[in-house]
Amino acid sequence: MTSSYRAPLRDMRFVIDEWLNAETVWRGVPDWADLDSATAMQILEEAARFVGEQVAPLNGSGDLEGCRFEGGNVTMPAGFRDSYRAYVDGGWPALAISTDAGGQGLPQLLEVALHEMLAAANHAWLMSPGLTHGASACLRAHGAERLKVRYLSKIASGEWLTTMCLTEPQAGTDLGLLRAKAVPDADFRNDIGDAFRISGSKIFISGGDHDLTDNIVHLVLARLPDAPAGTRGLSLFLVPKWIDETGSAEPVRNGVYCEGIEKKMGLKASPTCTMQFEHALGWLIGEPHRGLAAMFVMMNAARLQVAMQGVAHAESAWQRAAAYACERTQMRAVAAPADYTGDPAQPAPIVLHPALRRILFDLRCVVEGERAIGFWIGQWLDIAAHHPDEIERAKAERFASLLTPVAKAFFTANGFDAASNALQVFGGYGYIHEYGIEQSVRDSRVSMLYEGTNQIQAIDLLVRKTIGDRGEKLRELLVHIRGEARECERAGTAHAEVASAARTLEVLCTDAWQITGKILEQSTHDKELPYRVADDYLAMIGWLLLAYAWARTLRIAEGAGKDDTFYAEKRATACYFFDYRIAGFEHCKRLVDAGCRAGLPFLSLALANGH
Structure with missing residues (x-):
């Protein structure tokens, strides 16, 4: 099945x-x-x-x-x-x-x-x-005109696929340790421009080689001979698998090779490659030593996509678990809805059992709330890129910048949890490949790791985005969320659940701002503090965003004429969220507060080494 x-x-x-x-x-x-x-x-x-x-x-x-x-x-x-x-x-x-x-x-x-x-x-x-x-987007924003003429349309159309070549064995999160080199090649001539020879190894390259397209275009970080140390010395190069060389009738194989693919926990149908660059021809994208600035255009777009992978796995898990729970009959139901037509003395569909209904509602809360927030970030990115008003573009850029790391980390962690919890609905059958859910558990785990681990996203949110501007972007977000609370309060005159959601949203905003103020104050003399509470702080903001999503959803669903099944289910799920799942915010806030009061012990070197 x-x-x-x-x-x-x-x-x-x-x-x-x-x-x-x-x-x-x-x-x-x-x-x-x-x-x-x-x-x-x-x-x-x-x-x-x-x-x-x-x-x-x-x-x-x-x-x-x-x-x-x-x-x-x-x-x-x-x-x-x-x-x-x-x-x-x-x-x-x-x-x-x-x-x-x-x-x-x-x-x-x-x-x-x-x-x-x-x-x-x-x-x-x-x-x-x-x-x-x-x-x-990266090539369009930073590529030389002749480079764009040759490659951009083929990339945009999908005729040629691309990779992002950052990681090396000694350099994962710390890109300043990259060793790949690029040297000018004054002898090579074609109509694109100055060429470089790229040498070095890259690992964990998704789609580094495949047979889907006739050419693969690698975007590679490497160092020029005069590069300063650290991330300020990285330049970005376009390195195709096949090149058009002047005087050659057919494309010529470039010096870039796949040395093998990883045997992985999941995503087995996606090749994760070890790539070797041997004096491979490449062309500079952007300015020398400014490669990270150019590549961030690509990375920021990728991080929202990864966030939506978390939503996707939660959706897939919810669909599988809900379908199975309606089909599988075991034990008699403790209780049943008034319209249940089954024999109460016979085994009932497991969807009627409270423990499994809890799991199913948890899944639905996560996936539908996160979808709203993920689409909301997509809209902010659209406004930032296309709105005719410069002030609106700048505001949207601030919102997208703050929200993206939250979405990437919070959604992917919940996507993995959703897949694991959905497997529980299947019992032993969930452990069998035939039912599909065990694959979801394996495939969903990697999203918490790539495009910057979730811990890196948390540090980005708290240290760079919040402490970095003394909480100004967060304050702006809280003002926006409080605006929804006021809308709910007005609508709540006729709907008690909406009024309750409005009060909850106000309390959460106040709590989030107070705990942020405590971090801002104490981190001036406790430099480790932001790093030890960052994970819990990000999750706390994630629960706040879900509360915002469900408060807004509840207000809309309670509107006039919204009495069909779809809106009734929205109201039921929203009420479940504020009855049960909202506790996630308080749990994370308490952990952040604990981190403000107490430091972390160090493991002895002997213990860390297994002695």
């Missing part, structure tokens, strides 16, 4: 149309003035059809078959190449890429929804085309 993925189009439409009121935002952007909700939903409906027919069926088979590495080449699982060609032919890679780069120029919000569908249906499949948008 394997549950097939169904894109949650009804909930996506609710978030886009009612929660975000996206059509109003689009009308304020000249390029999107003609885009309406009906057109956006037609796009997502077609995306759901493509994902359901072309991508989802390959998830289980791809996991079992995996990738093959033979003779220096990687072969993808059966069906992957054909489905990827259909993806390119359908124009999906170019959905939100700017028109001047060869894309369709649609809002990134729609691409966020598309990538959630792809990750939920087949996370490993998404790994290869997942960097297309970020790579295109």
Whole structure:
């Protein structure tokens, strides 16, 4: 029994149309003035059809078959190449890429929804085309004109896929330790411009080699001969697998090779490669020694996509667990709804058992609340990039900057927990590959690690984004959330649950600001403090965002005429969140408070070494 993925189009439409009121935002952007909700939903409906027919069926088979590495080449699982060609032919890679780069120029919000569908249906499949948008944005923003003419349209269309080559064996989080070298090659000539020779090794490169496209374009961090030490000495280079050399009728193989692929816990249908660059030809992107600034364009786009992988795994887990719980009968129900027609003396569907209903409601709280926040960040990114008003663009940039690390860490941690908790619904069957949920557990774990581990995201949020500006961006966010609390308070005159949510939201904002003030004050004389509480602080802000999402959802769902099943379920889930799951905020706040009061002991070197 394997549950097939169904894109949650009804909930996506609710978030886009009612929660975000996206059509109003689009009308304020000249390029999107003609885009309406009906057109956006037609796009997502077609995306759901493509994902359901072309991508989802390959998830289980791809996991079992995996990738093959033979003779220096990687072969993808059966069906992957054909489905990827259909993806390119359908124009999906170019959905939100700017028109001047060869894309369709649609809002990134729609691409966020598309990538959630792809990750939920087949996370490993998404790994290869997942960097297309970020790579295109990076090249468009920082590439020389002749470089863009040669490569940008082929990347944007998906004809050629890209990689992001950062990590080396000795340099993971600390990119300042990178050793890959780049030296000018004054002898090479073609019509692009000055060339460089890149040498060094890179590890953990997703899609470093495959047979999906005829060429692969690597974006590589390396050091020029005059580079200063540390991250300030890194430059970014475009290094294709195949190059067009002057005087050659056919493309020539560049000096970049895959030396092997990793045997991994999950994502077995995505090749994670060790790459060797042997005097490979490359071209500089951006300014010398400013490679990280150029690559951050790519990394920031990738981090929201990774956050939505957490939502995707939670959605997939929820769908599988809910379907199984309605089918599986065991034991008699302790209680049953009034409309239950089964024999109370016979085994009942396990969805009626309170312990499992708790799990299912937990899953639904997480996935639907996080979807709203993830789409909200996508909208902020759209406003930051396209709004005609400079002040609105700057505000949106501040919000996106603050919210992205929270989403990446909080959503992916919850995605893994959701998959694990959903497996519990299946009992022993969940441990069997046939039911699909054990693959979700394995595949979801890596999202907490790549694009900056969740601990790095927490440090980014607290140390750089909050302490760095003395809490100014957080204060602005809290003002925005309190605005929703006031809206709920006004609506609460007719709806007691909405009024209660408004009061809760106000209390959470006050608590978040007070604990932040304590950190700001005490960290001036306790330098370790922000680093030991950062994880719990980020999770606390994550629960605050979910409270904001569900308060707003409850207010909308309680509106006039919203009495159908969809809105009734929204109200029930929102009430469950404020009855049960809101305790997550207080739990994290107490941990942060404990970290403000007490330091961490050090392990002795003998204990750390196992003696």
